[in-house]
Amino acid sequence: MAVINLKNRQIECKLVYYGPGRSGKTTNLEYIHKAFSKRVTGKMISIDTEGDRTLFFDFLPLGLGKIKGCDIKVQLYTVPGQVKYKATRQLVLKGVDGIVFVADSLAVRREKNMLSLKDLHENLLKMGLSIRKIPLVLQYNKRDLEKKGLPVMPVEKMELELNRQLKVPSFPASALSGEGVGNTLTQALKLTLQSLQNEFKWAQ
Amino acid sequence: MNSNVVLKGSLAFLNLGELLQLLGMSGSSGILKLTSNHTEHSGFIYMMDGNPVDAEFQGTKGQDVLNTFFGWVDAEFEFSEEKILHRRTIQKSRMEIILDGLRMVDDGLTHKIGQASSKKSSVDIKDASGIPIIKGPLVDYLYIVDEDDFSDGQEIVVQSKFGNWLWVILEGTVAVVRQMPGGPVTINKLSEGAFIGGIGSLKEKTNIRNATVCAVGKVQLGVIDFHRIMEEFSKISQDLKQVLFSLDKRLAQVTTVCANVHFKKIKLHKTMEDMQAFSFSEHPEDKILKIVSGRAVIAKQINDHFIELCELAPEDVIGNIPFLGTSHEPHSAMVFVSDPFQVSSIDLIDLKEEYDELSQTFKNMIVHTSTSLSVTTGRLMDMIKKPVTQ
Known part of the structure; x- marks a missing residue:
């Protein structure tokens, strides 16, 4: 549910990076903040939450047009992974318009990915949203670790385990080097804005 | 101050994080007053162009005071619109205040005052x-x-x-x-x-x-x-x-x-x-x-x-x-x-x-x-x- 700011004639929507702790959500956002600095408005806010950091900044997507004459501003967030950050998670997820689920390709994190996806499903349900309907993109992060000889799950296997039912766009990525970060973001923004367009048409 | 009240309600319905976002989006300036049955005194947050610039409770001011307000889960709020000429004691940006304030509640650093259920007939x-x-x-x-x-x-x-x-x-x-x-x-x-x-x-x-x-x-x-x-x-x-x-x-x-x-x-x-x-x-x-x-x-x-x-x-x-x-x-x-x-x-x-x-x-x-x-x-x-x- 995007918010229309009549004062600035802006539509503010919310894109949240979700995923298990240390899967690379903040690395994604840090890369975006650096690489697309011209589109970033305001500074990046970083809150130290246990096991992870919670990040936030505003982003102006270019070339994606306007909706009803309003500019579009995207608020990018990461969500704290730890269970205890309930109040923070609730605020971040409230009114979410699109989600990037960052999964960890490391074989040892297999179960953590599944649990976190299940957790996302439940948290969305609590807000009356469905994981099958919300704009969602999966990212299989840390592909680069394979070259370092660490056991990494094949993309096909991750696709089967995480995306078999969801069937949403997915991207392999190495957020540390920025590989796949842009693709993931662009696709997530595209889906989010499409869904907003539909919503506004419906409201007309 | 009550004469300019433009928004009032319960924090049990709209929590402080959401409220500050709402006031922030409209770029409001004025005083946000918080009243709770669980405290004797009211709390005040001073907003300038949608950003909190000062907070006050029982004579103490500043960021730490504002952080404690996130623990007021069962309180009433009243926002009165007015020009604010206040010394800035809070430098953080709005979203940083909100995210950090809620993080402190989650970390147990801010104590929750009052229970979330406000529907009881007993007070x-x-x-x-x-x-x-x-x-x-x-x-x-x-x-x-x-x-x-x-x-x-x-x-x-x-x-x-x-x-x-x-x-x-x-x-x-x-x-x-x-x-x-x-x-x-x-x-x-x-x-x-x-x-x-x-x-x-x-x-x-x-x-x-x-x-x-x-x-x-x-x-x-x-x-x-x-x-x-x-x-x-x-x-x-x-x-x-x-x-x-x-x-x-x-x-x-x-x-x-x-x-x-x-x-x-x-x-x-x-x-x-x-x-x-x-x-x-x-x-x-x-x-x-x-x-x-x-x-x-x-x-x-x-x-x-x-x-x-x-x-x-x-x-x-x-x-x-x-x-x-x-x-x-x-x-x-x-x-x-x-x-x-x-x-x-x-x-x-x-x-x-x-x-x-x-x-x-x-x-x-x-x-x-x-x-x-x-x-x-x-x-x-x-x-x-x-x-x-x-």
Whole structure:
């Protein structure tokens, strides 16, 4: 549910990076903040939450047009992974318009990915949203670790385990080097804005 | 300042994080006033062009004060629009304030004031020494068979003695005192509309009082028509009876923990040995759970430690009962269970229907027990904030 700011004639929507702790959500956002600095408005806010950091900044997507004459501003967030950050998670997820689920390709994190996806499903349900309907993109992060000889799950296997039912766009990525970060973001923004367009048409 | 009030409401509905975002989006300037039943003074946040620039509570100012406001979960707000000419004591940006403020609540660094359930008819305030005073709803005189007067200091019921008389306070205040080996501890005070003697009185003929209640000043009590209540009680389902007994059991145990905290005789656990955290997510929200086998411990988290509030056994009930609002699990306390642990479910809709059919006096008595439980839990958490022996 995007918010229309009549004062600035802006539509503010919310894109949240979700995923298990240390899967690379903040690395994604840090890369975006650096690489697309011209589109970033305001500074990046970083809150130290246990096991992870919670990040936030505003982003102006270019070339994606306007909706009803309003500019579009995207608020990018990461969500704290730890269970205890309930109040923070609730605020971040409230009114979410699109989600990037960052999964960890490391074989040892297999179960953590599944649990976190299940957790996302439940948290969305609590807000009356469905994981099958919300704009969602999966990212299989840390592909680069394979070259370092660490056991990494094949993309096909991750696709089967995480995306078999969801069937949403997915991207392999190495957020540390920025590989796949842009693709993931662009696709997530595209889906989010499409869904907003539909919503506004419906409201007309 | 009240003349320019443009927005008012309850933080239980719109929390401070959401409210600040809303005011921020509209670029508002003015004063946000917060009022809570749980504090004597109001809190103020000064907003300039949608950003908090200063906060004030009881003469203290700045970012730290603003952070504590995120713990005001049960408070009212009022925003009055006006020009703000204020020295900036807060430099952080709006979203940073919100995210960090909520993080501190989650980390347990900011203490929650007031419970999230604000729908109770009973209200609680504190006396000069910080002891909570529990009031009750309006008394239904149809259920009162006699009136009793007590003078200051007189004991109405005595801990460990048998008795199942029930009273409702018509006038004055009484103190609920738990006698401990180290001496007496005042747990809370009760005032007009509150009950003396509770669900336990209905359980068995030989009910043992678990606290002493004595008059503070002149007190007038109404004696409740015990037979009438008992008759009603005998007709309710076994499930509802179990819910009520279990609630009463919790109150007795939490009262003991509260008294122990007073004497700093409380253990904080790093882990709950041989037990595992129980997740409610696998169970439907419209059900509560009755323990069939095993045991459960209800615990509160304080930083990295847990404090045990009560231990429940087969026949006891766990889960959230929205119409009672006990401020325990699943939102405000954790449940740890033994292995093996088995539960059966009780339908909340059936239970609510049955509860709605009860007489007002019976309902008042139940609400009084759940309010006492949440107030006593709140009091022991307040006391724990002071250093305790680990």
